Amino acid sequence: MTVGVDFSEWVCPLPLRDYPNVIMGHGGGGKLSAELIEHLFMPAFQNNLLETLGDSTIVTVPQQRLALSTDSFVVHPLFFPGGCIGDLAVYGTVNDLAMSGARPLYLTAGFILEEGLSLSALGSVVERMGAAAQAAGVQIVTGDTKVVEKGHGDGLYINTSGLGVIPDGVHIAPQNAQAGDVVIVSGTIGDHGMAIMSVREGLEFDTVIRSDTAPLNHLVAAMLAASNDIHVLRDPTRGGVASSLNEIARSSRKGILIDERKLPVNPAVASACEVLGMDPIYVANEGKLLAIVARQNAEAVLEAMRQHPLGQQAAIIGEVVEQHPGLLVARTGIGGTRIVDMQIGEQLPRIC
Amino acid sequence: MKYLDEFRDPDLAKRLFDEIHAITTRHWALMEVCGGQTHSIIRNGIDKLLPDKIELIHGPGCPVCVTPLEVIDKALAIAAHPNVIFCSFGDMLRVPGSGQDLFSIKSQGGDVRIVYSPLDAVKLARENPSKEVVFFGIGFETTAPANAMAVFQAKQQGLMNFSMLVSHVLVPPAIEAIMASPTNRVQAFLAAGHVCSVMGYWEYEPIAERYHVPIVVTGFEPLDVLEGIRRTVMQLEAGRAEVENAYPRAVQRQGNIPAQTILKQVFEVGERKWRGIGNIPNSGWHLRGEFRQFDAAAKFAVEDIQTQESPLCHSGEVLQGLIKPNQCPAFGKECTPRKPLGATMVSNEGACAAYYQYGRFVSLESITS
The missing domain is CATH 3.90.650.10 (PurM-like C-terminal domain)
Incomplete structure (x- = not known):
């Protein structure tokens, strides 16, 4: 037995994705960022367009008028009876599009994470977003993640933008x-x-x-x-x-x-x-x-x-x-x- | 909603309106003392449905409105301290001092919190022993017992990091001041139901007699207000001047004795300055000697702050019923809820804000006809 190491308490170093909380590196564009996308966002938002992971996503829309909308979500607390910030982030933009009579098709999602946010909370929010997108019949096709230092954010902020098409003959204003x-x-x-x-x-x-x-x-x-x-x-x-x-x-x-x-x-x-x-x-x-x-x-x-x-x-x-x-x-x-x-x-x- | 819908019944309201119309033979000027009553009158459109001969004068019973500017400046000075958690009821946050309001202090990093009970502030003091927790203790007899209880509990628990900026005011001396004023136009009062639920109404009996003025203890729901008005007009028409209780489901003659006991233990009566009215003797509560260590004004050495009101603001005359809010030259121009000159434009219960929000510049008759 090697002297100086107590093996009874020793565990294998954690794989990077198993950090229990968000750390600055999750926004650094390196392996941690990639793992966050691969293991947390992709499974929740799964669709072919997102999986291309290009700098931009290319979509095809019918030859109709387009509706565009964006909204940011800073609700506190993140979870509340009846929903969470993730539901709001999807439904908020979907509803804004719907209020012009548009059929919402695609959403983008930008996340600002505060260092220290628990990954399980982030995971739950993202999972709820995936389910919400499915319920609304839209796809989350591109996204972004940034991490800010502890104390510079309120856990999690989300921005979503949405694209929809307006059926001919509908004029709502x-x-x-x-x-x-x-x-x-x-x-x-x-x-x-x-x-x-x-x-x-x-x-x-x-x-x-x-x-x-x-x-x-x-x-x-x-x-x-x-x-x-x-x-x-x-x-x-x-x-x-x-x-x-x-x-x-x-x-x-x-x-x-x-x-x-x-x-x-x-x-x-x-x-x-x-x-x-x-x-x-x-x-x-x-x-x-x-x-x-x-x-x-x-x-x-x-x-x-x-x-x-x-x-x-x-x-x-x-x-x-x-x-x-x-x-x-x-x-x-x-x-x-x-x-x-x-x-x-x-x-x-x-x-x- | 049980216990509320019963007092908002449109058919019963119509019967009361009809009766008031039937008994009113001449012009009467009534003052509803409490801001909550003003709010209910305007919000429900009661003033538009009363006989033209009945004039409602909105009284000084809005705690936010009568708190002097210098007390707000004191609150701002305390709240700006880096080690202070400053706790207040919600609607005090937007009341401007001479420079800014509590919202601005908060945006500059001050720890300003809305609480729903002064006991929540005591709890905060217990949980944050390294911080000074200050509660903004304003209001009439209604809010005073809970504030007294907070100070009492802080003393019992030895919470030396808790203190209160006290600016409590009392209704009966204000009614006397109005009646004694040479410009007084008020012929009868709807007394504030919730104040009377604490203090009872025996205090008003000598006032009714001395000034020969009817005083009717009145609640806040539409039917309560209408019943108060009906009984007041009955007295005026009959030449009577008595104290009547039109809010018996909440008010007894002797009031709430345990509440009065804690008040007496913690507070003593003394002179108090009222915004827009001035100093009224024996019209406020101050902490008793044995509770002085909980006096935030002394603790933070802000007692000497003095402030001048905007010369454009006529809120004093509004509070005394000498002018209607929309008769003030600044109303809706220099002074709006967005940029209030006086506190009567700030609180929901303030007469000017109520006029601006619900009545504004438009004649409602032209809308509904």
């Missing part, structure tokens, strides 16, 4: 809202924002509030099959339904009048909002859409939405009007009216 159109919401509002809030702030409610993160492109396809004359689509993410409808009112120079009583709100979300002095109309969603549709097509579109799992609670919540251009006005529960303005920054819990 915020300025297309017309007086007389109806406003439809695809389901309960405020679920994502309150799910994040409850875990971030350590607030414990009797019921776990789950994020609604979901790909909306299939729902949009079903709606367009019912009527391709949809004027506006928006996914009310940050700033909630209030911000999206304000933006539509300003872009279209029309007024929007909604009935507060018709807004679907999950009871747990409504209660949490009451406790914190918040208004669900300003709270973020990640799997809901607002549609503005000519009145004569509204029933057909609504019916198509209700047939789809993500639109079962779809409801008409208001209408576009010539009056008060640029403003969102709500009829309140007791029959009064109020202007619903955009928030200045994020919504803050009230003191009492």
